[in-house]
Amino acid sequence: MESYDLIVVGAGPGGSVAAMTAAEQGLKTLVLERANYPGEKNASGFALSSKGERDFPFLKEVEFPSMRVGRRTQAHFLSPPPEMEERFSMVTTTSRRISYPEGRDYFVKTMYRPELDRYLAERAVQKGAELKLKTLVTGMVWEAGKVCGVRAEGGEEYRAPVVIGADGVMSMTARMAGLREKFGRDEVVSLCTVDYAVPKERADAVIHENCFQTYFAPGFGGLYLIVMADGVHVGGPGVTNSLISRAVRKRVNPAREVLEMINCPPIQRQLTALDARPREWQAHMLPWMDQFNRRIYTGGFMLVGDAAGVPEPLWAEGVWQAMYSGRLAAQVAQEALQEGDTSATSLERYCDRLEQSPVGQEFIAGVQLRQLFEMLGDPVIFDEACDLLVDLSNNMLWNCQEPKAVSINRLFPILFENLPLLMGMLRVYAPILLETGGENLRKRLEMIKGVAAMVSQMTGGEVEA
Amino acid sequence: MNREERRPERLNRFALSEIIPAPKDFIFFDADKCTGCSGCVVICPMDLWKLREGRARLAEDYREKCMECGSCYIACESGAIDFTYPPGGSGVVYKFA
Structure with missing residues (x-):
């Protein structure tokens, strides 16, 4: 039986960042990974958003052979099957309003996960963590109602006052720690x-x-x-x-x-x-949770990454979230060890901090935006939305079939006809606006009133405010 | 490669996946608990579950084909399917995930 300060189960981005953070702080850290190499198993993140470099500056130095910088993103809207041809497509760059420079520069860097995972695991090892590959964890070691180590399939025991479960969506450690049997079919x-x-x-x-x-x-x-x-x-x-x-x-x-x-x-x-x-x-x-998952800690144990259900609820982005939660869990582990209290009550701060962090913040709007996308799952609404986009662009700009004045006069009827769709969108956006920027919304409405009065004046009262 | 060769029906999922067969079972099926809801049959990305006489049945050679996604385990609501991971060093190998 070997003893450590911290054991991490799973050498994906969440586990490796937890391990490197802990090792940097001087904790004796062990990482157990069931695969032959990090990134070999159920890895599915293929892109790291610019949040990665913002929060983990060491990533700026990294170049992987498979890396490509995504400064554009494109959505293609297709006609119904069997045709499935392009009806509307749009390419966008990043918004200049994004709050940090990397975010203004690019959306994501695409890469193969084995390259990223190997790099992060090697970095954890450089910082002093020990990595054991081909080792499946099959049990938890308990003491006084707290997790105090893990058992590998060969029967070996590894002990540590804190264990971090970073073993992905099908987390066996979550099950063994009694946090959940499995995720639900809706999650x-x-x-x-x-x-x-x-x-x-x-x-x-x-x-x-x-x-x-x-x-x-x-x-x-x-x-x-x-x-x-x-x-x-x-x-x-x-x-x-x-x-x-x-x-x-x-x-x-x-x-x-x-x-x-x-x-x-x-x-x-x-x-x-x-x-x-x-x-x-x-x-x-x-995992694709519709609310922030709070069942992610117990005595001597914390879950990070997919195992904790942290992926963002609209696009299911999860690599950055895993890294963020991994670092936070390692920091909390260090604090708890210093205080000599690794009970559930002590580790609850991990959950609280994660919920208040940008990872938890993602859940506020994400779930409602997802409902908007789910609306688009309805073939009729999808078709209407495509019509709206096509009608607007064709009649505003690209019309070469009819006199321009005719098509431009269609814009108001187009918007009017689409009121139900636009109201549907408003139903999704209004609650988010009210929850996260109610004050801002009121200011903008005041501005619109002012502008309306000006327009009325300019047109000599022809358009009433 | 021409367009015809790339058509999806020609994409062979089994030929395109690499698996080191697990030396022992890691999916456990309890036929007595199965209600025949066929959730596992619908969801399995490798079509490893079939419905026979109102009950699910797992392909005998699943250890050579299973991608360890665990969706059968999540889909099963009657608790008939239990899933663990294949022993360390075995199972699916992703090089381009």
């Missing part, structure tokens, strides 16, 4: 991905920085097409069909849905342009 999505090999020059020429693309079609969930330096991930399904409860109810097999949607002409054209060759098939689950 997890199933995702399938095809990875393609792509010549780097081709990806540079065709995709450049537009490496984060999404495809939506009525009735389908949606697909993402993510381009790394020399590879492509096409995966999904998105929101509407991938929740386990929903897939089972609708009798939709996520794998077949992804394989079917990859067949749509716009994605096939992209893959042809990229000279993409299928390389790997992947299937995994992601």
